[in-house]
Amino acid sequence: MMNLIMIKPALSSALLHLLVIGMLMFSFDLTPTPRQPIANNVDIIDAVTVDSVQVEQELKDIKALEQQKQQEREKQLADMQKQSQEAERKRQQEESRLADIKKQQQVEETRRKQEEQKLVDIKKQQQQEQQRLKEEEIKLAQAKKQQEELKKRQEEEEQRRKDVAEQKRQEELRLAEQARKKQEAERLAAEQKQRQAAQDRQDMTVINSYVARIANAIEREFNTAGLTEGLSCIFEIRMIPGGEVAEVKIVKTSGNSVFDSRAEIAVKRASPLPVPDNPRIFGKMREIRLTFAPN
Amino acid sequence: MIIRMIYFVTLTAVLAACGSTTEKTDATTVEDRGNTASTSESDSSNARTFGTGTDARAGMSALDDPTSPLSVRILYFDYDSSEILPAYREVLEAHGNYLVQNPNITISLEGHADERGSREYNLALGERRSQSAKRLMMLLGPASSQISSTSYGEERPIAEGHDDESWSQNRRVEIIY
Amino acid sequence: MKKQIIILLLLTHFSANSYSVLDITITQGIEEALPIAIAPFEWQGQPNELPVAMHLTIANDLARSGRFITMDARDMPQTPSQFNQINFADWRLLGMENIVIGNIRPQGPGQYEIEFRLINIYSGEQIAGFRIPARRDQLRRTAHRISDIVFEKLTGVRGAFDTRIAYITVKRAADGSKLNSLQVSDADGFNPQVLLESPEPLMSPSWSPDGKMIAYVSFENRSSAIYIQDILTGARQRVANNPGINSAPSWSPDGTRLALTLSKEGDPEIFILNLASRNLIRITNNRAIDTEPTWSPDGSNIVFTSDRGGSPQVYQVSSSGGTARRLTFEGNYNSRARYSPDGQLLTLVHNDGGGFRIAVMDIANRDINILTSSGLDESPSFSPNGNMIIYATTRGRGTELAAVSADGRVHQRLGLQEGDVREPEWGPFPPL
Numbered sequence: 001m002m003n004l005i006m007i008k009p010a011l012s013s014a015l016l017h018l019l020v021i022g023m024l025m026f027s028f029d030l031t032p033t034p035r036q037p038i039a040n041n042v043d044i045i046d047a048v049t050v051d052s053v054q055v056e057q058e059l060k061d062i063k064a065l066e067q068q069k070q071q072e073r074e075k076q077l078a079d080m081q082k083q084s085q086e087a088e089r090k091r092q093q094e095e096s097r098l099a100d101i102k103k104q105q106q107v108e109e110t111r112r113k114q115e116e117q118k119l120v121d122i123k124k125q126q127q128q129e130q131q132r133l134k135e136e137e138i139k140l141a142q143a144k145k146q147q148e149e150l151k152k153r154q155e156e157e158e159q160r161r162k163d164v165a166e167q168k169r170q171e172e173l174r175l176a177e178q179a180r181k182k183q184e185a186e187r188l189a190a191e192q193k194q195r196q197a198a199q200d201r202q203d204m205t206v207i208n209s210y211v212a213r214i215a216n217a218i219e220r221e222f223n224t225a226g227l228t229e230g231l232s233c234i235f236e237i238r239m240i241p242g243g244e245v246a247e248v249k250i251v252k253t254s255g256n257s258v259f260d261s262r263a264e265i266a267v268k269r270a271s272p273l274p275v276p277d278n279p280r281i282f283g284k285m286r287e288i289r290l291t292f293a294p295n
Numbered sequence: 296m297i298i299r300m301i302y303f304v305t306l307t308a309v310l311a312a313c314g315s316t317t318e319k320t321d322a323t324t325v326e327d328r329g330n331t332a333s334t335s336e337s338d339s340s341n342a343r344t345f346g347t348g349t350d351a352r353a354g355m356s357a358l359d360d361p362t363s364p365l366s367v368r369i370l371y372f373d374y375d376s377s378e379i380l381p382a383y384r385e386v387l388e389a390h391g392n393y394l395v396q397n398p399n400i401t402i403s404l405e406g407h408a409d410e411r412g413s414r415e416y417n418l419a420l421g422e423r424r425s426q427s428a429k430r431l432m433m434l435l436g437p438a439s440s441q442i443s444s445t446s447y448g449e450e451r452p453i454a455e456g457h458d459d460e461s462w463s464q465n466r467r468v469e470i471i472y
Numbered sequence: 473m474k475k476q477i478i479i480l481l482l483l484t485h486f487s488a489n490s491y492s493v494l495d496i497t498i499t500q501g502i503e504e505a506l507p508i509a510i511a512p513f514e515w516q517g518q519p520n521e522l523p524v525a526m527h528l529t530i531a532n533d534l535a536r537s538g539r540f541i542t543m544d545a546r547d548m549p550q551t552p553s554q555f556n557q558i559n560f561a562d563w564r565l566l567g568m569e570n571i572v573i574g575n576i577r578p579q580g581p582g583q584y585e586i587e588f589r590l591i592n593i594y595s596g597e598q599i600a601g602f603r604i605p606a607r608r609d610q611l612r613r614t615a616h617r618i619s620d621i622v623f624e625k626l627t628g629v630r631g632a633f634d635t636r637i638a639y640i641t642v643k644r645a646a647d648g649s650k651l652n653s654l655q656v657s658d659a660d661g662f663n664p665q666v667l668l669e670s671p672e673p674l675m676s677p678s679w680s681p682d683g684k685m686i687a688y689v690s691f692e693n694r695s696s697a698i699y700i701q702d703i704l705t706g707a708r709q710r711v712a713n714n715p716g717i718n719s720a721p722s723w724s725p726d727g728t729r730l731a732l733t734l735s736k737e738g739d740p741e742i743f744i745l746n747l748a749s750r751n752l753i754r755i756t757n758n759r760a761i762d763t764e765p766t767w768s769p770d771g772s773n774i775v776f777t778s779d780r781g782g783s784p785q786v787y788q789v790s791s792s793g794g795t796a797r798r799l800t801f802e803g804n805y806n807s808r809a810r811y812s813p814d815g816q817l818l819t820l821v822h823n824d825g826g827g828f829r830i831a832v833m834d835i836a837n838r839d840i841n842i843l844t845s846s847g848l849d850e851s852p853s854f855s856p857n858g859n860m861i862i863y864a865t866t867r868g869r870g871t872e873l874a875a876v877s878a879d880g881r882v883h884q885r886l887g888l889q890e891g892d893v894r895e896p897e898w899g900p901f902p903p904l
Contacts, residue, residue, distance in 0.1 A: 291497040
């Protein structure tokens with residue numbers, strides 16, 4: 001097929017050359033182009049102004065010229081016939097030579113075609129090989145890529161493992177630190193607690209003595225005359241240093257307003273209540289929940 | 296004089312009764328001592344009380360005979376007691392007999408009490424005193440309708456004082472013709 | 473007696489930033505009169521026309537109850553009549569707990585408006601405040617009403633100052649004759665009104681529960697008879713006039729019956745007279761003296777005096793009759809009992825050798841608390857709120873009324889009347 005395409009242009013080219021030569025040789029015999037009349041018409045319009053005497057003359061000249069030209073043309077035609085016969089003969093010779101050539105060309109062509117087929121086959125083989133190689137290459141590339149990915153994953157995995165391990169190590173460190181701190185804190189707390197307990201015990205003794213005195217002070221002012229028996233109410237009081245009662249707040253009423261009021265007045269009358277000067281101890285007793293429950 | 300003598304007899308009887316009655320209260324004893332001690336002072340009120348009796352118009356009637364037991368018109372009592380003291384037996388017999396002899400005559404027995412204790416109880420006590428007197432009189436046989444009994448409790452004291460002397464005079468039954 | 477103090481002490485764990493509340497229990501108190509100041513009420517009319525010193529009436533009422541100790545106006549640091557005039561600090565310094573302030577405004581002829589406020593010195597709060605219109609003749613009564621409000625607000629018990637008492641008076645004329653009268657007056661003895669006068673003895677006034685009638689014993693026919701009389705109209709009727717004694721009327725709590733003592737069957741017994749039907753039921757049957765009946769507040773029982781055990785003692789019997797139960801065992805003389813309004817106590821005449829004195833007995837445990845010390849006291853009766861007891865006492869040559877707080881703490885004489893005044897009987901609460 002390729003051979004065929006490649007031969008045809010060569011033949012066409014030769015034919016085209018011949019045609020072009022022919023055309024150049026017979027160009028005067030060609031009929032005027034369709035544009036000619038249009039050019040004459042333009043001339044006609046211009047000719048109106050020409051002098052009639054001149055026209056007569058002109059016409060005679062033209063006629064003479066035309067006769068001369070006719071003669072020349074006839075002569076020319078005879079030459080051309082002669083030439084044509086000669087060309088025909090030459091052409092037949094040429095045709096025969098061309099047939100030989102063509103025959104030769106056909107053999108050549110066949111051979112060339114075979115050669116070409118061979119080449120095609122080779123090329124095909126080459127292409128197949130190339131294709132194979134290409135596929136092989138792709139496969140290889142894919143394999144390589146997979147391998148790379150695997151490697152990457154492995155690396156990542158490794159990194160992760162390393163991170164976890166690091167984290168774990170950090171956590172263990174932290175826990176250990178925490179435990180240590182906790183132990184320390186506990187030890188401190190225990191010590192503090194012991195110290196506190198000891199102090200509390202001491203303070204308690206002091207507070208107890210004041211509790212009795214506070215109760216006494218309030219009881220001396222708690223007027224129960226005529227109160228309904230069996231009632232009780234609860235107040236929360238807050239003192240300021242010195243024992244003055246700064247706030248008296250009922251948190252549980254007895255349900256009997258007279259009873260509640262007597263209790264509240266008792267606290268206010270008893271204010272300032274006896275309290276220790278020591279700010280620490282006072283701090284522990286500045287708020288008192290007072291239950292009024294007379295027997 | 297005789298009246299006064301009777302009064303002393305009464306007192307003696309009271310004292311005797313006191314001495315023989317173990318259950319008498321302290322108050323009774325106190326009251327009796329006071330009575331004895333104030334005898335002279337009480338003359339005036341006694342005299343007034345008994346005055347109507349001693350205003351004798353002799354011979355008019357046995358009732359008016361100051362020497363008769365009938366002239367005794369007041370019976371005295373121990374504290375919180377309606378027991379007729381032995382000294383008054385004769386008096387009550389005399390009045391009872393008189394009523395029997397004079398069936399048209401009616402008497403009223405008024406019981407009284409001293410001011411101590413509660414008034415309503417004393418009203419009842421006065422009534423019981425008058426009834427004690429009535430029961431004794433009735434033994435002699437007068438008609439029941441001849442003797443009415445009533446009580447004024449402590450509302451009509453003879454003596455206004457607030458002492459044993461006054462009280463002893465106020466614990467009484469009056470016989471009223 | 474040393475107080476026993478029980479203290480619950482709960483000191484929970486202390487730490488740097490936590491605090492603990494100390495627990496203290498007050499198990500004892502004191503029994504004292506409440507300090508109160510009654511500031512003179514400001515008179516807002518023309519000078520020298522102040523009708524009544526109301527603050528004095530109020531102060532006397534409250535003091536007489538035994539629950540209050542009043543301050544003399546001359547001792548007051550100030551005499552405010554408006555809330556914003558009160559200098560609380562000054563009063564607190566004096567230990568004053570409450571103050572009553574007020575004013576009296578004339579509102580036309582004989583007409584006034586009284587405004588008062590009761591203020592707690594310690595809280596600075598107004599506990600009560602009222603505006604009361606009153607005619608001139610109602611001013612004393614208005615003062616009693618104010619006393620009632622103050623009393624109730626500060627003790628939780630209804631006041632009984634705006635109540636009345638009935639009693640018997642005996643006056644001697646120049647000729648030695650006696651004039652007996654039955655009277656009623658305000659509870660403080662003021663404003664007496666005569667219901668009945670008689671040359672013969674009158675006894676045993678008893679209020680109907682609605683306070684409109686009084687039953688009494690009159691000897692006007694030379695023997696005892698029981699009458700009931702309408703206080704307002706004076707109309708009366710004789711409801712018992714039997715042979716023997718007719719005495720000791722006592723109105724049932726429902727007002728339909730009288731318990732009384734009749735001896736028509738020979739000796740004094742307790743009867744119940746139905747006032748509408750005149751039906752008579754005998755409650756006791758005993759040869760001894762049974763008298764002085766009085767109803768329990770619920771009407772279920774009657775207590776009375778009987779000497780069935782040898783000496784006068786107080787017994788209790790169902791008001792439908794039955795077996796009597798002796799209540800008093802202490803002392804050789806217990807008589808004329810009256811119930812407290814709550815039915816828990818009896819006040820009676822008691823003698824344990826120390827004279828006839830007024831005592832209160834707890835019915836449940838028979839504890840006897842002797843309230844008076846003179847030797848001739850009688851006729852006790854409770855105020856309708858149970859806070860006070862009025863009775864008659866003999867002083868000098870006469871008899872007069874006296875009041876004692878039911879706890880025996882405060883004694884007051886009501887020596888307002890001439891002559892003997894006796895047998896006081898405290899009337900019921902006025903209708904609300």
